[in-house]
């Protein structure tokens with residue numbers, strides 16, 4: 449049986465609830481009261497404690513609630529590789545993805561935000577910025593003028609990129625990380641929480657510290 453619901457939230461963890469809350473606030477500001485159901489492969493079906501809706505079942509159940517003309521998917525996860533996996537998995541359904549911007553995010557003129565992206569409460573995206581598809585700009589994160597953030601990249605809470613920075617596809621900037629003006633963050637690169645990038649960051653490398661340097665993992669003793 450097909451039960452058509454407007455918003456189908458992919459994931460039901462805390463981040464998914466924050467995204468859904470942003471969506472509800474946005475719709476309420478326009479006089480709408482949106483209906484959302486959540487899907488999660490790990491958490492059991494049932495109502496969410498936030499009161500934002502209920503988990504209907506695992507991701508395979510999305511098709512039972514989807515109507516291509518009326519339904520939008522909402523990406524409720526924030527880690528780049530998980531975003532990529534879930535978007536690829538749901539692609540055969542041919543559904544569109546909602547772009548979610550909390551009404552108390554600040555978004556300036558000439559800013560493009562791709563489908564499936566999320567800009568959280570308190571985030572600031574200033575002027576002439578391009579956010580690709582499935583980008584996450586989490587709570588109080590900032591993207592300054594002329595920035596480009598490629599698809600699937602994530603800025604965790606309070607991460608800040610200065611003007612003219614390019615953040616590569618599926619890159620991840622940890623909580624409170626800073627990227628100085630004009631630098632490039634490579635595709636798939638991770639900048640650790642609190643790190644400060646003073647130079648361009650290569651593709652696929654994890655950096656930590658201030659100034660940011662490639663992480664050196666100590667050899668672990670066998671257990």
Ligand SMILES: CC(C)(COP(=O)(O)OP(=O)(O)OC[C@H]1O[C@@H](n2cnc3c(N)ncnc32)[C@H](O)[C@@H]1OP(=O)(O)O)[C@@H](O)C(=O)NCCC(=O)NCCS
Pocket residue numbers: 604605621622623638639640641642643654655656657663664665666
């Ligand atoms: C950088 C990061 C990805 C590294 O994780 P990891 O690959 O599992 O690496 P490890 O935890 O094994 O740490 C490796 C080394 O880097 C150090 N390190 C890890 N993260 C660090 C950070 N943010 N700043 C400084 N040093 C850090 C560790 O102390 C360790 O050092 P050691 O080998 O001398 O003991 C992770 O620590 C991080 O900062 N992630 C950001 C997460 C985040 O902001 N999430 C937001 C959720 S809302």
